[in-house]
Amino acid sequence: MALFVLTYGYHDTPLRAERREEHLAHLSKLLEQGSLVAAGPCADLTAGIIILRAEDEQAARALVDQDPYTRLQVTKDRTLREWRVTVGSLG
Template sequence: MAHFVLTYAYNDTPLRAERRDDHLAHLDALHSEGALVLAGPLADRTGGIIILSAEDEAAAQQLVERDPYTKLDVTKDRELREWTITVGSLAQ
């Protein structure tokens, strides 16, 4: 399995608050599936970071596309990049 880092910013939309529970439920489901490593907003609340575990970038992108925040354009400037972990408990 490879690890991927998703970074994003938020669009100015009421859908962020309205669909937050759906977004969190999606993240919980990914965690249960073993596909979510870490997730959370930046301290200044301008965006967030999600660390995913997937076979390849296409599979990671499919996980991102399932997120209600992605589907509703709550997030913008999304960038998904493969991350090689060399130190720590997830190092390969």
């Protein structure tokens, strides 16, 4: 399994608050399935980062595409990249 880092910003839309619980439920489901390593907003709340575990980029992209924030265009400037940990570990 490979690791993938998703970074994104947010559109200025009330959907971010309205659909937050659905977004968090999606992330919780991914965590239970072993596909989510970590997720959260940046300290200034203008962007977010999600670290995923998937077989390949296509599988990681499918996980991102299922997120309500992605489907509803709450997020913008999404970048998904494979990440190789060189120092440290993510358990």
